[in-house]
Amino acid sequence: MSTNNNYIVLARKYRPKNLIDVIGQEDICSVIEGSIKLNRVAHAFLFSGTRGVGKTTLARILAKILNCEEVKEEKIQACHECANCISIENESNMDVVEIDAASRTGVADVREIIENINYKPVSSKKKIFIIDEVHMLSKAAFNALLKTLEEPPPDVTFIFATTETEKIPVTVLSRCQHFALRRVSLESISKHLIQVSKLEGYELDNESSQLIAQCSEGSMRDALSILENVLAKGEKINISVVREVLGISDLSTIIFLFENLCKGDANLSFDCFDKLYRQGVSIDKLSKSLMSLAYNLSLIKSGVKNNYEFFDEESLKKLKEISKNFEMDFIIRFWELMQKYVNELTDVFNEKQCFEMVIMRLCYASLLPTPFEIIRNKNNIKNLKKNGEILKEKTLDQNKNMNLNSNTDGNVLNDNLARKKDVLIESTENNKEVELKKFSDLVGLIEKQSEIRVAYHLKNSFRLVSFSEPKSHKDVGNIELQSINDNHESKKILWSASKSIELITKKRWILSVSNKIGLKSLQELEDEKKNKKIEIIKNEKLIKKILEIIPSSEVISVKSIKKTIQEE
Structure with a gap:
């Protein structure tokens, strides 16, 4: 067994070295490239975005380009061969200072930077300060940096990186050229993972790469870290190996659980969850998978165009079948409940027991009427009440004649009245049959x-x-x-x-x-009828005279006065 400790993780090994290599941030790279070509480079840059999208990578690439002795002007990229490029790559360049603001947050650390600014670069064109996680600086530290940041020496450039822009004072933001980095698209991550796997001597199929990309949530670094774990298994890569590493089960099993939760079948839901739990499925990931299914089901139900790239043909077909059985308001309610329960699962003493309670709550909620059904049923009851109005009045008259001063409990009397009312509505509903002839x-x-x-x-x-x-x-x-x-x-x-x-x-x-x-459609028939009435009324002598007197007038519609009075 080899004991070589010089192994470099994939995220570092395949870190981009040129602007053209940065994946998913093409627009930002082109702006930076254009500003360097036109010699309009700002004195302070701010790269913001979620984890693993290339903030620090872009900062280092920019530092190399600004200090490279032989910049390739065609594509604006560092030569990677000069002394400055090599020293920056090795993190030994005295003029490129990288600071982790998470560990150096105070005024004293910022004052050290300010004092260092007064000295000219030792061997490079520019003195560059890369401050990672800049939002972690204290308020006093930001205030100390303001004046220097506004008017730094011409040979000084600041490059900030942050995941939380909202924590940076507006006074600092306004002094920087801000670039907001997007999450890397799932398609771009998937393609890059397949390419990296080939370079490492492995074959990664499209389905596996897409699943890893989905779990990375737009972070290229996270995706490469997951791939590293998959490769470390030392087995032939397939979807089952990836699922095992990620701690998620077969999608068809999760869809089966989702379907039974929607139907309110607690027995099947518990059996399915028990099977998944014994397979070692992460409850957190299972919860998020159920939310994702509800989300995709809502897209299918609403007819929104989506490529559904993470569903195989069979799973997508099954989801479309499920969507036919449930209304949109039910799906939205399921998603909202699941979102609430996911938050509850973050800090519990027994995760399994808590999720089983979630199953019971979801199954119970699935049997409750949706707001739309409540309104519709309420309207139906109103109509039924109108149909049974006479019988209801008779029932109330009989109750008025009862001796209300007797020893009978008032609550019992109210219950009896409620039962009679329910019977009335039920009997009216059963006796009166609605017929549709056309x-x-x-x-x-x-x-x-x-x-x-x-x-x-x-x-x-x-x-x-x-x-x-x-x-x-x-x-x-x-x-x-x-x-x-x-x-x-x-x-x-x-x-x-x-x-x-x-x-x-x-x-x-x-x-x-x-x-x-x-x-013809009902509306077309109505329009025909309306137009016939208009043509007939136009031929009336009085109407003809009115139309002649007022040239711009026209007959829009015809209504019967008697009918209108009756309706009122």
């Missing part, structure tokens, strides 16, 4: 349920092809419609309409899109 009846019924959006689309976006009502409760009603707009929204509208009608009529209805040409 398509317009269906749209009208949906309008009454305050589902204005669905009703609007049914009137405007669909033409009737065929209408077949169910003859009994066992039969299925079938309505075929031609979609005028022919978009993804059409299927969702029809699905919502079928569920609403099924709830009201207690019969199953299937609304489907047909390739056949249908009749």
